[in-house]
Amino acid sequence: MSAPVIERALPTPEAHDLLGLTREIASAELLPRAADDEAAGRFPRDVLRTLGQAGLLSLPFPEEFGGGGQPYEVYLQVLEEVSRAWLSVGISVSVHGLATYPMATAGTRAQQQEWLPFMLSGEALGAYCLSEPQSGSDAAALITRAERDGDDYVVTGTKAWITHGGAADFYSVMTRTSDDGHRGITCLLVTAESDGLSSAPPERKMGANASRTAAVILDGVRVSQERRIGAEGTGFAIALSALDAGRLGIAACAVGLAQAALDAAVSYARDRRQFGRPIADFQGLQFMLADMATQVAAARALYLEAARLKDAGRTFSREAAMAKLFATDAAMRVTTDAIQVHGGYGYTQDFPVERYFREAKVLQIVEGTNQVQRMVIGRDLTR
Known part of the structure; x- marks a missing residue:
């Protein structure tokens, strides 16, 4: 049985068409291969090209440079649908946007005219380089150095946990140009063909291996x-x-993953029979599914509220942290409960929920751990 279509209050007919296109691509190109590529650890570069050709890698950026000109309210719901089919691909879409963001928001007009058409072409893939082996949550402690040499910078250091590391076409790299703490950090654009740029072998992770x-x-x-x-x-x-x-992107990814786990749990509960009837008929199971559905809906509402604030040009840092915190914690709870609904079968690789569970964990860590999100929220409340 196909996954149910989520009822969405979208702002324009174009947005409805865009979500429809996304579901079609997800059904035809993502779902059929997600499990096999995850098991093999294959990076689906061809799938990302397909999304790029459909315009789904450039949705929230200006049309004049090749972007889709879509509000975040729409972009994030597209990202949710992609992640519902295959989280690894959703993460790639989100990270490409994260890597493009510095140029789109802080680049000069001349830089944007030179670089954004390339970044938004659908063929290029970006990486965002902030974390280092010794500086994760304490991001301002980075030590990758950029020394001036004439009209150039000479950059030396190591960036850690980089999505698309070794596969990206461009890297937005945070470097240290002085020892003045966070005021000594400078953003540089590094292209993949640069001499001296390389990557280590991919990390061996518990999930999202594609x-x-x-x-x-x-x-x-x-x-x-x-x-x-x-x-x-x-x-x-x-x-x-x-x-x-980026935290809004991860929140949308988390909601997509949680929705996939809920879909699987509901479908299994309808089909699985015990004591002569479907287990979905038992009140205890219905209550569990109800709690799962409520968490998914609440997480979706939270990221959409933050997105609307962003689209309106208002401050949204606290709301972004809340959305990321709640949505990723919800994804962890919902995927855990989805395994419980499946019983012993949920613990096997014959059903997708064990993979969803392994994938959910990373979402509580990336783009700032959920402990850091609580710090952001708490400081904003008490300042």
Whole structure:
């Protein structure tokens, strides 16, 4: 049985058509191969090209540069549908947007005219490089160094946990240009063909294995100052602004994954019979499914409210942190309960819910751990 269509209050007929197109692509191109590619750890670059050709990699960016000109309210619901079919692909779409964000928001007009058509072409794939082996949650402690040499920067250091590491066409890299704490961080655009740029082997993860995650090594990489995004010392502000938007992307990914787990649990409960009737008839099971559905709906409402604030040009950092926190915690709970609904079968690889459970865990970690989200929310409340 096909997954139910989610009732959505979309702002335009174009948005309805866009969600319909997304569901069609997800059904035809993503769902049939997700399990096999995850088991094999295959990075689905061809699938991302298909999404790019359909315009789904560039939705929230300006039309004048090749973007879709869609509000975040619409973009995130597309991202949810993609993640409902295959989380690894949803993560790739979100991270590509995260990598493009610095140029789209802090680049000069000349830089945007030069680079955004490439970034938004549907053929290019980006990576966002902030974390390092010694600086995860403490992002301002990064030590990757960019030293001036004439009209260039020479960049040396290692970036950790980079989605698309070794597979991206461009990297938005946060580097240190002075020792003045977070004020000494500068954003540079590094292209994949740069001499001295390489990646380590992909990390061996418990889930989302089709999403390539690898350390990126910069060994004396020369970057023209014309590829500096923003002024020297503004990189940390750019990084944090990008993460606000990126957290909404991860929230949407989490809702998509949780919805997939709920869909699987409801379908199984209808089909599985015990004591002479479907287990869906038992009140205890119905209550569990009701709680799961409520968490999914609440998480969706929370990310959409934050998206509407962003689209309206209002402050949304706290709401983004709330959405990321709640949606990813909800995904962990819902995928856990989906296994319980399946009983022993849920613990086997014959059903998708064990994979959903393994995939949900990473969402509580990426784009700032959920403990960091609580810090962001708490500080905003008490400042």
